[in-house]
Amino acid sequence: MHRRLLVVLVPLAVLLVAALGVPLSVTVAEREMQETYVNRLGDVGRFASLAETALSTGRTEALQQELTRYHELYGIPVALIDTSGTVLLGPTDAYEQAARAEPALPRIVTAALAGARSEPSWEWAPWDDSALVVAEPVGRDSEVVGAVVTISDLSKTRDAILVRWARLAGLGLLPLIALSAVAWPVSAWVLRPVRKLDAATSRISEGDLTIRADAEAGPIELRRLAESFNTMMDAVENAVQRQRAFVSDASHQLRNPLTSLRLAVESLAPHLRPDGDGRQAYDIAVDELKAMQRMLNSLQASARMESIRTTSPVDLDEVLATRVDRWRALTATAGQTLTVDVPPGLRLLEPTGGLGSILDELVSNALRLSDAQVVEVVARAGVGDGAVVTVAVRDDGQGLDVSERAQALRRFWRSPRHQNVPGTGLGLAICADLIGAAGGQLRLEEGLPRPDGSGHGFAAVVALPVVPRVAARSGAPAPM
Numbered sequence: 001m002h003r004r005l006l007v008v009l010v011p012l013a014v015l016l017v018a019a020l021g022v023p024l025s026v027t028v029a030e031r032e033m034q035e036t037y038v039n040r041l042g043d044v045g046r047f048a049s050l051a052e053t054a055l056s057t058g059r060t061e062a063l064q065q066e067l068t069r070y071h072e073l074y075g076i077p078v079a080l081i082d083t084s085g086t087v088l089l090g091p092t093d094a095y096e097q098a099a100r101a102e103p104a105l106p107r108i109v110t111a112a113l114a115g116a117r118s119e120p121s122w123e124w125a126p127w128d129d130s131a132l133v134v135a136e137p138v139g140r141d142s143e144v145v146g147a148v149v150t151i152s153d154l155s156k157t158r159d160a161i162l163v164r165w166a167r168l169a170g171l172g173l174l175p176l177i178a179l180s181a182v183a184w185p186v187s188a189w190v191l192r193p194v195r196k197l198d199a200a201t202s203r204i205s206e207g208d209l210t211i212r213a214d215a216e217a218g219p220i221e222l223r224r225l226a227e228s229f230n231t232m233m234d235a236v237e238n239a240v241q242r243q244r245a246f247v248s249d250a251s252h253q254l255r256n257p258l259t260s261l262r263l264a265v266e267s268l269a270p271h272l273r274p275d276g277d278g279r280q281a282y283d284i285a286v287d288e289l290k291a292m293q294r295m296l297n298s299l300q301a302s303a304r305m306e307s308i309r310t311t312s313p314v315d316l317d318e319v320l321a322t323r324v325d326r327w328r329a330l331t332a333t334a335g336q337t338l339t340v341d342v343p344p345g346l347r348l349l350e351p352t353g354g355l356g357s358i359l360d361e362l363v364s365n366a367l368r369l370s371d372a373q374v375v376e377v378v379a380r381a382g383v384g385d386g387a388v389v390t391v392a393v394r395d396d397g398q399g400l401d402v403s404e405r406a407q408a409l410r411r412f413w414r415s416p417r418h419q420n421v422p423g424t425g426l427g428l429a430i431c432a433d434l435i436g437a438a439g440g441q442l443r444l445e446e447g448l449p450r451p452d453g454s455g456h457g458f459a460a461v462v463a464l465p466v467v468p469r470v471a472a473r474s475g476a477p478a479p480m
Contacts, residue, residue, distance in 0.1 A: 009187075013179050017172045025168055029161045036132060036157050040150050041117075043070070044078070044136035047148040051080050051089070051138045055145060064089045078150045080138070083113055088146065098131065098151040105133050105151070112137045112147035130154075193218035193226055200229075209237040254292075262289040313467040314350035316342060316379060316389065323356050327363050331375060334367055342379040348389040348464040351438035355464075358434065361427045362393040362460045370397025370458050374448060387466040388440065394459040396448040405444040428460070440464035 047067065054063040067078050067090040077098050079090030085106075087095060099105050112135035132152040137144045196214045203211040212233060215226035265285050272278045324340055331338040351358065359377070366375045372395035379391045400408060407413050411429040432442040440463050447457030 009183055010176070010180060013176055017176060021168055021172045025165050028164045028168065032157055032161050032164070033132075033154075036152070036154065037134065040076075040132060040134040040152055041136070044134050044148045044150050047078060047080070048136040048138050051146065051148055054089075055138065060089055067091065076150055076152050078148065080146055080148055081109065082146045083144070085109060095149070095151065102131055102133055102151060104130075105149070108133045108135050109147060109149060111135070112149070113144060115140070115144050128158075189217075190219055190222070193222040197222075197226060197229065204233065209233065209240060258289065258292055262286070265289060312350055313347055314355060316346040316348060316355075316391070317344055319350075319354075319356045319359070320377075323359060327375075327377075330363075330367055336367065336372060337374045338363075338377070339374065340377045342377065342391075343381070346379055346381050346389050347467045349438050349440070349467055351434040351440065351464070355462075358431045358462065359391065359393065361431055362462070365427065365460070366393055366395040366397065366458065370395045370399065370447075372397030372457055373451060376448060381466060388463045389466055390461055390463045392445075392459055392461045394447040394457065396450050396457040399447055399450075399456055399458040400444065408444055409442065431462075435462055435464065438464060 047063075047070075050063050050066065054060045063080070067080070071077055071091045071094060077091050077094040079087045079092065079095040081087050115137050117136060132154050133149065134152070135147045135149045138146040138148060193214055196217075200211045200213045212230045213226040215223050215230060217223070218226075265282065268278075268282060272282055320340065320342060324338075328338050348355075363375060363377070366372055374396045376394045377391070378394070379389060381387065381389050409428050409432045411426055413429075428442070428444075435442045443461040443463065445459040445461055447459040449456055
């Protein structure tokens with residue numbers, strides 16, 4: 001997480017350093033070029049003054065020596081030219097060779113012969129290889145008799161600019177390095193409570209309501225957030241515990257009076273006439289008491305299972321090995337057929353209460369409620385990231401229509417066709433809650449085609465996350 005924070009901070013710091021460094025680099029380069037231009041301008045000004053005196057007196061030997069020595073000393077060709085552009089004094093060969101490489105020279109010389117001092121071209125970029133041409137008129141106004149021209153190679157100046165830029169870049173990297181060195185531990189310190197809070201919320205989403213965030217570390221804002229989070233979780237845990245305790249206590253407290261009531265009602269059986277109206281009322285009362293006892297048992301089981309929110313990997317083969325024989329016996333007794341199509345080696349995340357109990361409930365519903373002839377248990381495994389194992393229990397019985405399937409996962413809901421069939425309407429709802437807490441899903445779909453072709457039966461599809469198998473040792477294949 002702090003890497004992502006650095007990815008945001010470091011580019012912003014780079015942009016800030018660049019926003020300050022680029023104008024400064026341009027200013028440094030222009031200052032170096034201006035200093036070079038001023039130096040050359042002073043030199044040609046002095047040579048122009050000497051040339052005016054030499055031309056007026058006819059003594060040009062000393063000026064020729066000055067121009068030649070200047071070229072030898074600095075490597076800069078300087079020449080005195082007349083109004084026609086002919087070189088009068090100076091290193092003629094070196095000047096003409098340098099002049100051929102400068103397309104801007106005729107324009108600058110023409111301006112100087114017209115009495116105007118040349119302006120710098122400011123071509124200071126290191127990747128530019130043009131020279132600096134400076135021309136100074138000899139004479140004044142309409143009495144200009146020639147011009148002194150220098151052609152300066154700027155490679156040294158540009159090298160100096162690059163050195164200055166390298167120093168500036170080095171100075172600019174220092175705050176970036178310091179920022180990265182400081183931001184890494186600081187961001188880790190700031191985000192450590194966030195990571196712990198994220199881990200806590202992940203545990204809570206798995207059903208562990210006892211987890212609390214660390215409210216002692218990190219910035220004060222995150223500590224306040226952690227304290228508020230812990231306060232909220234205390235309230236949630238207390239509310240859930242009170243709710244579960246109420247369901248459990250109410251079920252337990254009602255059990256004894258209900259049992260006493262049932263015993264009292266059943267004690268009336270010897271006093272009833274077999275053909276009287278009281279026998280019918282007696283049977284109805286006993287059936288209702290039995291239904292209430294089943295309801296209380298289901299509520300207590302639901303409260304116990306919901307109080308445990310841990311999940312664990314399980315092999316589907318092992319689960320079915322303890323269940324299939326019992327299912328076959330039940331279907332054989334009812335004159336029904338059970339088929340099981342489950343490939344070996346499937347490993348998935350088992351919900352709280354056990355996957356076997358959930359499959360028992362789904363198979364029991366198919367046997368009791370659907371009037372099915374065939375019950376089918378099929379499992380398939382997905383592939384790729386986020387893969388799930390689907391276990392489908394299908395039958396060819398009565399089934400449920402779309403509107404009924406939409407309500408079947410609600411607690412205490414029962415189909416109008418099943419009102420006289422023993423049940424509480426809690427089985428599918430509890431299974432859906434347990435599967436959802438394990439990161440899975442319970443879907444209700446159309447089942448197998450009915451034998452008479454009048455439609456489809458019912459199907460309950462359990463989808464649970466795949467648990468990858470880990471090899472027992474390096475290079476060993478995963479056990480199947």
